[in-house]
Amino acid sequence: MIADLVCRALSLKSRSRDLRIQSNSYREITMTDRPALDHVTPDQHSVELRVLVDYCDSLLDSAAYQDYCPNGLQIEGRAVVSRIVTGVTASQALVDAAVEQGADLLLVHHGYFWKGEPAPLTGIKQKRIKTLLAGNVSLLAYHLPLDVHSELGNNVQLAKLMGWRVAGGLEPGNPRSIGLHGELAEALSGDALAKQLSRVLGRPPLHVAGNDRPIKRIAWCTGAAQGYIEKAIALGVDAYVTGEVSEPTVHIARENGIHFFAAGHHATERYGVKALGERLAQQFGIEHAFVDIDNPV
Numbered sequence: 001m002i003a004d005l006v007c008r009a010l011s012l013k014s015r016s017r018d019l020r021i022q023s024n025s026y027r028e029i030t031m032t033d034r035p036a037l038d039h040v041t042p043d044q045h046s047v048e049l050r051v052l053v054d055y056c057d058s059l060l061d062s063a064a065y066q067d068y069c070p071n072g073l074q075i076e077g078r079a080v081v082s083r084i085v086t087g088v089t090a091s092q093a094l095v096d097a098a099v100e101q102g103a104d105l106l107l108v109h110h111g112y113f114w115k116g117e118p119a120p121l122t123g124i125k126q127k128r129i130k131t132l133l134a135g136n137v138s139l140l141a142y143h144l145p146l147d148v149h150s151e152l153g154n155n156v157q158l159a160k161l162m163g164w165r166v167a168g169g170l171e172p173g174n175p176r177s178i179g180l181h182g183e184l185a186e187a188l189s190g191d192a193l194a195k196q197l198s199r200v201l202g203r204p205p206l207h208v209a210g211n212d213r214p215i216k217r218i219a220w221c222t223g224a225a226q227g228y229i230e231k232a233i234a235l236g237v238d239a240y241v242t243g244e245v246s247e248p249t250v251h252i253a254r255e256n257g258i259h260f261f262a263a264g265h266h267a268t269e270r271y272g273v274k275a276l277g278e279r280l281a282q283q284f285g286i287e288h289a290f291v292d293i294d295n296p297v
């Protein structure tokens, strides 16, 4: 309870905070009891759900994307929002944390209803959605729009954290190129870049040293974009960074003489949703907590 009071006091000051939760210990977060806000009119520390959703849809230009999932409001909860939780994936652990935090809305990068998945609400899908509906918590999800956005997107946020200068898109000529390319502030060896990624992301990357030359020009695409390695090779960069790796990626890197780093799908995609949560806290005066559910991949 004391920890919770401290957290709430801190959040009232900054209205945005970080929580790191290991996958099995999320219940350590103490409960915050609060009334349902269905019939409450918004004040200076809350906003109507539809206003918040319209703001995000328009900010991220979500209607412009052909995506693998619906972008925007996926599950409707309370009509008024005063507290939001953000996280990478709407897993059961994150959903439970949002309910326990008393969130009105959960904002994620990986939501539900992916193309090709079975439609019936059974198994873990039923449990996750039931928890959100029972808690009256909305689910707001942005996938590609939150990878690509030029200020809040995962790719530009990763560059900011790593100190990389952005020169352009990984796919020249595509205004909505998902990945980016650019330059390091100063050339680094492959080992030195691996160490920096490990320090910044809190997780050691897998590094395939396709050559031993220093890295100055770099391309990157957060998430599972190992399939884009050839786009990076076509740009002539020294290194390509993404979240995941496949068996052929190693040979492609070696045979083309490029450094390849798999720095974690989850680890590289924390920062877009967190930046959007901070923006919403600032824009509407609402409380925001980023909840990091540990994921080694």
Ligand SMILES: [Zn+2]
Binding pocket: 110, 222, 223, 224, 265, 269
């Ligand atoms: Zn992803």
